[in-house]
Amino acid sequence: MKRFLTTAVLCLLPMTAQATALEEAPWAPRAAAYRLTLFLGNLDPMPWDKLENSWTTPVTGSARNVSAVSKMSKAEVDAVTSALGSQDRQALFVAATDVVKNGILRSLAAADDALGTANAAQEVARAETLYRAFADGIKAGDPAGFRTLGRAWLTLNSAVGSAGLSQSGAPEPDHTAFAAARAVIETYLQDNFTAASFAPRAKLTSVPETTLQTGVSVDVPVSLPPGSDIADQREFPRLILQFEEAGLDEADMPLVAYGDMLFDSPQIFGGPARDLGFTCSTCHNRSDVNRDFFIPGLSNHAGGMDVDGSFFAPMFNDRNDDHLDTPSLRGIRFTAPYGRDGREASLRDFTRNVIVTEFAGEEPTPFQLDALMAYMRQFDFLPNPQIDRAGNLTDLASDAAMRGEVLFNTPFDGLNGRACASCHTPERNFRDGQTYDIGTSEAPFEGGSATQFDTPTLRNVNFTAPYMHDGSIPTLAGVVDWFNDSKSLNLNVDERSDLTAYLEAIGDGEDPYQVFQGRESTFRLAFDELTTFASTLNTLIPMQDAENIALLVETVAPDLAADASVMINQAAKPDVYLLSAHLQAVGDASAAGNWADAATAWDMFKTLQSEINEGMY
Template identity: 40%
Template sequence: MTRDILACRSRRNGAAAAHRTTSCALIVLIALVAALIPLRTEAFPLGGDQTVLPTGTEFSEEALAKPRELFHSEAVGGHKSYLVNLGDLAFNSPSILGGKARQAEMSCGTCHVNGTSNPKLFVPGASSRPGTFDTTSLMFNPKAFNSILDPVRIPSLRGARFLAPYGHDGRITSLRDFIYNVIVNEFQGPRPSDAVLDGLVAYITDIDFLPNPRLSPGGMLSAQASAAERHGEQLFFKPFPHQPQVNCATCHVPTGVFTDQARHDVGSGGLVKTPTLLNANFNAPYFHDGRYDTYEEVVGHFDRIFELGLSSQDTQDLVAYLTAVGDGDRPFDKDGVAIRMKDVRELASVLKLAIPAADTAVVSLAVTGVGAELRELTEHIPDIRYASVGGQEERLAARTAVKDLVLSLRRIDLAVAAGHLDEAMAEYETFSMLATFDVPVALKKAEPWSLFNANVHQSHYAALGRMLQTTAKQAR
């Protein structure tokens, strides 16, 4: 997929909040859609609006399977709390940010997809390469603009509760303060309420590292390790030739989630915080500024800067060791009706406590966030005007069912605003019943003719890619 296709996952598990093109491309795209519909019966067009971000922006590629969060509360046999679900809502809501980010429907989840990183994100003028972002760029933060393109790597948030202090330079001790700084100072958002901050902290701290069967509990390699990995582990603990008091494990402490939580100058441009090596296989690019794509490049950097005298075999074995340490059992969700409706129910569950408390701010956030999830879900079910797709009756029923849920949310919002809390709770019970039973059934029947169908999905984006390629050629 080209970078002219903006697939913005601005909401949790959202396949695409909107598909945007430049204004000149959009005019041609409409004509191309009309021409292609009769030829591609399994594909259908999605509407788009003009982006406020520059041409060439990419948030992430479409995928029917994507990594999901591994929540500590669920891993130990419990369930996500009210605060975690509230934080999930806020994390994936553009409304908590400001300026260009909000206009572009970006959220925390745009950069940190499902609490991980986003190696595909690229914004001209704010990124030096995919997976990096400059929060002091003129586009997003004119008050902090310094006329320098100095983006940093987008980190994964897995295991964040173990990784204080925060920021690539470790300048902020508290996760709560760090979140506040990102929202208010870096993205010009309004000051979040204490409840929203509590929720964001709860959500992020509940995201666990991925389990890694290749490591023992103390951070040493498991018994199944290869000879190359074993030798790499020995090199990891070997003193540096010119600094015998130091080795790799001095900073990347195996018993301390592979970080000493301190700042060091490793020849990359000043003091930077030691990153964890856990789950690092999924967190490229590497270094604070994302300058390296591979472990080989990282090892080569340290070999040059600290004159380690590594042989070619040493480098290979260190890479094998780092790959073992950085591995993890990564759970994936297959995008579809079941996972989307599960998200809707979990996110909407905050209303059960927010309504009796007359917490209009949280109710509004939930109504907006869940409503956006539902509208995005509708975008995956083509309108019945596209008769060539098939399943017209099922698609109409599904879209109507989702519309009823959105209207139910609106009634909840109005009732709470008017102080009619009993009426709002009764409507919430209706919403919950519909979201648990009727709506999933209607959506499941329409799923074969939706973007959740792998064949329809592939054909649609292949057609969209061809359209934009043609548009680009005609615009030259």
């Protein structure tokens, strides 16, 4: 992707709806297992094996590397185990809710017994980390109750007292205040999270039971489960764009710039993708691959997910757990057909399919698709001096790679008399535009046809691990071994090593990752990109295109403000907020049809940007 997604810490509530991805604070093991139960329990079909793992093994992203069951009583373990064994969704929800509620009550009781010692504060903190599992449901379903509970937690923290330094000067515990606050929390939990009285729930949420009993519809903000990672991968891919290599300025190419903005906008998707801040660049990081991307229940491993399940677009749920590895979009104008199975010959049709059928977005307008095509067709491969324009190795390649090139072009009986190069054709960017059944998928029924997958390019492949359509092989050496074994190529150890060296040579690329030094910071990159996106207002305002102005403002204004959190020059943050406010004023005026005011606000944006530009890093 091209945008930089900043990271921040959220202490209590789920991520907000913006393109800037936020890293949540670690979850307590029992709270993590509960939140995973809510998320996985709402998938169709339910992944019972993954639900069991969420309780019996440490959850990625937990505050402690221990399982939830290790912190539970025997009765709680038995109840959860029984529900998992019988695959009883409601029973699991009841048992999981009891685990969290009981844990809070036990910690509050322990804190009461330890008032005036350090242990009291620790037990209150443990209770709060468990309460976090219920918090968003309470806030959505009972805002007044949420505020009352918030005050009670503050009282508990101030009433615990402390042993102090050398037993002197310490605040005394306030037993009366602590007892009153504890009673507020315990009564609320008993009234609303005593799971035995829960009515069956069509959707598993942490909304209080008394609220649900009223029949009032409650919308709980969408959130991802603990262990999710949708922020940019830590190594930030370098983006190669044709026009930049030619020395052109994107601001002078409004259709490309608007497509760049759309590629980084959650507004083109439907819920829940839009609400979570998903963009094209969330998975396709700066035209390449976000290798850290992971969502428990949707991803079998980092770098991909099941894109046609029930979470993002239930209408198109194929009810199969079919994880797909995210493909790189480098050089995408050369890599038709599109989709791992080559289902779309047209990049335009495939892009529309991703927006509408995978992420439940509304039909994009022809202009929006034009803009996305104009931008994505600028993606190019990383330069690789080890191959020439025809795909042949240069004298910079190693001797092992040279020997591997011979093997790559050698016909094998196990490949029906073809060579590796027959499909990964060097002069065609190491691909042939065809699909094949190479034995990596099963037929859906006896006598049925197995899915065929398209021949992927091998250019820059060093940076797109893991490999195969489902990301099942972590290394290029593993890919060579798989073909050798499954196709009976009979390559010895040295030959496999040489063939791997060849793949690594043709799959290389210069300076694959963005380097940040001094004022060339992550924020500077984000600032330049966001202000370039905004430059399309020079075209959109005269056109009086309120629809696309609104989409731009909804994307860029909040991200400008959010990205300010990673500025090196913290003194300049107020200027960024003011710049964002000017952009919001453009959106407000255009929505009202006040085009003169929109133009004035846009002029104020450009003037301020020019004045503060040097301090933006």
